[in-house]
Amino acid sequence: MSRKVEISRAFADGKAFIGFLTAGDPDIETTKTLILEMERAGADxxxxxxxxxxxxxxxxxxxxxxxxxxxxxxxxxxxxxMVDEIRDQVKVPLVFMTYVNPIFHYGYERFCERCREVGIAGVIVPDLPFEEKNEFAGICREHDMNLISMIAPTSDERIKQIASEAEGFLYVVSSMGVTGVRSKIETDIGAMVEKVRAASDIPAAIGFGISTPEQAAEMSRLSDGAIVGSAIVRIIAREGRNAAPAVYEYVKSMKDAVRAL
Amino acid sequence: MAKGRFGEFGGQYVPETLMTEVLRLEKAYEEAKNDPEFKAEFDRLMKEYVGRPSLLYYAENMTKDLGGAKIYLKREDLNHTGAHKINNAIGQCLLAKRMGKTRVIAETGAGQHGVATATAAALLGMECEVFMGREDCERQKLNVFRMQLLGATVTPVTTGTQVLKDAVNEAMRTWSSRCEDTHYVIGSTMGPHPFPMIVRDFQSIIGSEARQQILEKEGRLPDAVIACVGGGSNSMGMFYDFIGDEGVSLIGCEAAGKGIDTDQHAATMARGEVGIFHGMKSYFCQNEYGQIDEVYSISAGLDYPGIGPEHAYLRDSGRASYVPVTDDEAVAAFEYIARQEGIICAVESAHAIAHVMKIAGQMSRDQIIVVCLSGRGDKDVAAIARYRGVNLDE
Incomplete structure (x- = not known):
């Protein structure tokens, strides 16, 4: 029997709040605690x-x-x-985010096998674009795992092809450049999401640069949810092994902002 | 072969944010390549500005001393700015300008590619920012100042291990935040397609000249063509026109640092495994979980954990072979060629000379070696002195 919770679950009940953390920062035990706290605080x-x-x-x-x-x-x-240990306590879907080399070197097949065993629902690989995804996508599919695609402000006419093959949810990159907190998001995200809607009914969530409840609310209004990474990781960097209360408070405030819609 | 692939190697493994730009570059290069005016402008600058063709010099003293094959040096060190890097920098800056870009960025290790890009940008009236690992900035202070003199901004990279690979990371990050007006002038035959092809094409002038020159001088092709390899641009440029000449062995010399059995080397072919990084599938020095290794070489220009995808293909298909050369051997070769021929070459190029020293004596006198002397060694004098325990106040 599959242990995973499907990604669609995250979007089944209104707008989603998606939280990110780096496993092992500052150590793997803390990560375990923080995943449970994020769920308790309302992360979908x-x-x-x-x-x-x-x-x-x-x-x-x-x-x-x-x-x-x-x-x-x-x-x-x-x-x-670590995921194996906590999977059955967590009721929300879990996905991995990493770069293609750690997966390739682990072995695509072996990686997906392990994901299935521990109940991982999907994987985000920022340096595996649409043109290169086929060497991995088929193996993901065989293991009943979603390979999550991204679209960026520069994607334009590529949005249609990417969205039409997207699985799980579509990761909408809000801004040019890299991840990190931004005071203002300038991209016309409404137009990007419109193109997605025209091509597919896949849920679309927006990430890169979101840190405040106001931003999370605004982005969720435009899409199906908000993704927050750097702002959470910054709290973990500050609080270290004792980050649980602060992360809980932060995620709760963000989820509340998104839930209010 | 699939688009942008050399066998299984190559590809376009970049974030979606950069995909549109990479595809735009691919298209722009195809158009430029087929435009006689573009080619004429490139050729004109190679001749009038860089000083090409570079000489193919018969190293008579070395030949006699080593007592075997005749040794010819392809003198890329005599180019304007003192290395082969200028060929590619001018080519890519011309291409960038044609694409309507007003700004170029580049990574640099030893500083040669940074200097070359800053030079091309100055010549063509473009803005230029060069990313350089903080440790490399220390090792190559003169080149940092040289780039600044040329009007470039040098940004020290303080992330990761603060060397060449981190400079590439930072240049890619910057490019992904600003590609509208900015072209990333990658300095070697690496990165996502079409870069390995573009850099190879602009550098292939080295091998095409050398091939013609040796035919003129000797009436025959050489037995071996030798070049040093980091990312692999001077070697790929040197090898390319000889690939079809079956009798010519192609030998790349990679940096073995303190030895390939230590953890301080940059010997990607000897010790690396297939991976996907910096936009390409190729060989990389990495650990059992696919984390990219910190590599080491006395030469900042060869201090890179990967190798261009076409080299990976040439090796696996058996067309080229790759040998490791240690710091000790490279420094000995650096000193040897200085005394024998009166040429102070780049410590990168000294890796190729070191291999020539190993094999020339075992070859017969009617055999011929052509070796690419990819750059001059002024930048390395202080480091070599330090290596020998002498502290120069630069």
Missing amino acids: LIEIGIPFSDPVAEGVVIQEADIRALASGTTTDMIFD
């Missing part, structure tokens, strides 16, 4: 980052989290074991 889906030595799509906050996680000795296997 949790993205677990598998740290990578050279995360080229990340801003400095998540880069530093990856460095801390790797320095604490975190490995892909430890992350699988």
Whole structure:
């Protein structure tokens, strides 16, 4: 029997709040606690980052989290074991976010096998664009896992083809550049989401640069949910092993902002 | 082969934010390549500004001393700015300008590619920002100032290990935040398609000249063509026109640092495994979980954990071979060629010379080696002195 919770669950009950954290930052035990806290605070889906030595799509906050996680000795296997331990306590879908090399080197097949065993519903791979996804997408499908696609402000006419093949949810990148807190999001996201809607009925959630409840509300109004990474990771960087209360409060405030819609 | 692939290697593994730009570049390059005016302008600058063709010099002293094959040096060190990097920098800046870009960015290790890009940008009236690992900025202070003299902004990269790979990371991040008016001048035959092809094409002038020059001088093709390999641009440029010449062995020399059995080397072919990084599938030095290794070489220009995808293909298909050369061997070669030929070459190029020293004596006197002397060594003098325990006040 499958242990995973389907991604669609996250979008079944109004707008979704999606939280991200880097596994192993500052250590794997803390990550375990924080996933449970994020769920308790109302996160509808949790993205677990598998740290990578050279995360080229990340801003400095998540880069530093990856460095801390790797320095604490975190490995892909430890992350699988951690998910295995908590999966049955968590009622929301869990997805991985990582770069293509840690997956490729682990072995696409073996990676998906382990994801299925521990109940991971999907994976986000920022450096595996539409043109290159086929070497991995088929294996994901065989293992009943969603390979989550991204669209960016530069995607334009690519949105249609990407959305039509998207699985799970579509990750809408709000801004040019890398992840990280931004005071203002300038992209015409409404227009991007409109193009998605025209091509597919897949849920679309917006990420990159969101940190305040106001931003989360605004982005959720335009789409099916808000994704927040760097703002959470910043709290973890500040609070370390005792980050649970602060992360709980923050996620709750964000979920409340999204729920009010 | 599939588009942008060399066998299984290559590809376009970049974030979606950059995909549109990478595809635009692909199209722009196809158009430029087929435009006689573009080619004429590139050729004109190669001749009038860079000083091409670079000489193919018969290294008679080395040949006699080593007592075997005749050794010819392809003198890329005599180019304007002192290395082969200028060929590609001018080509890509011309292309960027044609695409309507007003600004270029680049990564640099030893500083040669940064200097070349800053030079091309100055010449063509473009804004230029160069990313350089903080540690490399320290190792190559002179080149930092040189770039600034040329009007470029040098941004020290303080993330990760603060060397070449981190400079590439930072350049990619910057490009993904601003590609509308900015072209990323990648300095080697690496990165997502079409970069490995573009850089190879602009650098293939090295091999096409060398091939013609050796035919003129010797009336025959060489037995071996040798070049150093980091990302692989001078070697790919040197090898490319010889690939079809079956009798010519192609040998790349990679940096073995303190030895390939230590953890301080950059010997991607000897010790790396297939991976996907910096936009391409190729060989990379990495750990069992696919984390990219910190690599080491005395040469900042070879201090890179990967290698261009076409090299990976040439190796796996058996067309080229790759050998590791240690710091010790490279420094000995650096000193050797200085005394024998009166040429202070780049420590990168000294890796190729070191291999020539190993094999020339075992070859017969009627055999010929052509080696690419990819750059000059002024930038390395202080580091070599340090290596020998002498502290120069630069």
